[in-house]
Structure formats: C-alpha cells, structure tokens
Amino acid sequence: MTSQVAVFAAVFAALYAAHSFGDHWVQTHRQACAKAAPDRSGRLACAGHVATLTLTKAAAVGVVIVVTGLPLSPLALLLGLAVDAVSHYWADRRVTLARLAEVIGKGDFYRMGAPRPGADDAPHLGTGAYALDQSWHHLWLFIAALIIAS
Template sequence: MQSTISSAAVRFAVAYGVLTSAHEVGDYIVQRNSDAVAKGKHGPEGAAACARHVTSYTATQAAALWAADRRFGLGLDWRRAAAGLAVSALTHYVADRCAGHWARTDPDAPLLVRIAHDMGKKDWLTKDPRAGALLDQAWHKGWIGLAAAIAAGHRTQP
C-alpha cells in the first residue's frame, strides 16, 4: 500500500511542478503581446485574444506534462491529464477575461476583484499596486494544484 501512496504523491508533485513552471512560461513568455493587451477587452476581440492565449498556454502545459511523463515514466493516463489541463485552461480563461477590467475600488468589478472585496481585501487592492497581479497568480496556481491532482490520479485499467 505504501508504494501506491508514494507513487501517487510523486506523480502529483511532478505534475504540479511541471504545470506551474509551464504556467510561468505560457503566461509570460509564450503569450503574444497583442493578446496580453486585448484579452480583457469587451466583445469578440477580447474573447478571441484570450482564447488564443489560453490555447498557447495550455499547449505549453501539455507539452511540459507530456515530456515529464516520458522522461520520468510517471504513467499518467492521457484522459486524466487532458481533464486536468481542461481545468487549468477553463479557469485561466475565466480569470484572464477579467484581467483588462481591473477597477480595484469597485465592488461590482470582475470575478477576482469581487472575491477579494468579499473577503475584506479592499484596502490591499487599493493600496498595493501589485495586488491585481498577485491575486491573478494566486487564482491560477490554486487551480493548477487541482489540475495536477486530477492529472496525477490513478491510471485506469483498460
């Protein structure tokens, strides 16, 4: 029983590390400047820019997860990996569609800002110029943890 727990923990740790590092690459290096600027705009232009960004972001995470699986023989199930990547992609899209609308003093602002207001973080949002970016990254990395847990789950038997 111990080896099953250990192998699951190792798969999770590797998946989390790989998805998090690929997140940094996909979010900051791979993302096109034009998409970074437009992804929060209202309407089809913003939605298309965000979709392009999330597509390249998810491809970056998928390639990194595939490479780690091959290199370390993790034995990840591709269906679970795809489900984990879908969680990461969907939640990334939700947050990034809000990114261009930071109205940090407005409680009617987008999702992440509303959540922070509801948690009593108004002063932090208005006084710390890094608050928006930190909130965004905390959101992403929290969901990456769930994505890694899904991806690293037990392999289903054929």
C-alpha cells in the same frame, strides 16, 4: 510502481514551470493587452492566450512523461488541463477576478500598486491584481495536478 504522490509532485512541478513560462513568455503582447476587453475581441484574445498556455503545459507534462516514464491516464490529463484552462480563462477576463476580490473584501488589495487614472505612476509589475491573479492560477495548478494524479 510510481506512487500517486510522486505523480502529483512531478505533474505539479511541470505545470508550475510551464505556467510561469507560458503566462509571461508565450502570451503575446496583444493577448495581454486585449484579453480583458468586454467584447468579442477580448474573448478571442483570452481564448488564444489560454490555448497557447495549455499547449505549453501539455508539452511540459509530455516531456516529463517521455523522460521519466511517468504513468498518466490520458483522460485524467485532459480533464486536469481542461479544468486549469477554464479557471485561467475565467480569471484572465479580469473583471471576474476583480469582482471576486471585491466580494471577499480584497478589493483594496486588488487595486494596490495600480496606476492612478491618467497617470503611469506604478512602473513595476508588483500589483495586488497581479498577486491575486497568479495565486489564483497556482491554486488551480494544484487542483489540476491532483486531478491528473488521481
């Protein structure tokens, strides 16, 4: 019988790899640019991104199940993926994560590396906002894997 620890480890690895691929390769340029807009188009772009990202994660876990015979509860899998999807949508609307960063005293870090208004003087991907975004997602991947393994 497969231990819950092994299930957790396999699921976390699959979710982590799928998250990185889905967040950077599957997400469209339009979704990435529009998902923070404070209107219906922004909400739809973010929902579209989260939907394709969640399908990518489900496919990765599915491959692990098929290849290894990993025993998973379908209900736990759905619940874990749903919790992860909701947390991802919340963070990717951007203003939510920026507000959280301000509230907990991380606002300066969140803005680190961002271009100055009207200037493109940060030609790299390494910003405080990106680091906080990805670490937020990784935390929720961990939580989702715990739910799925339970």
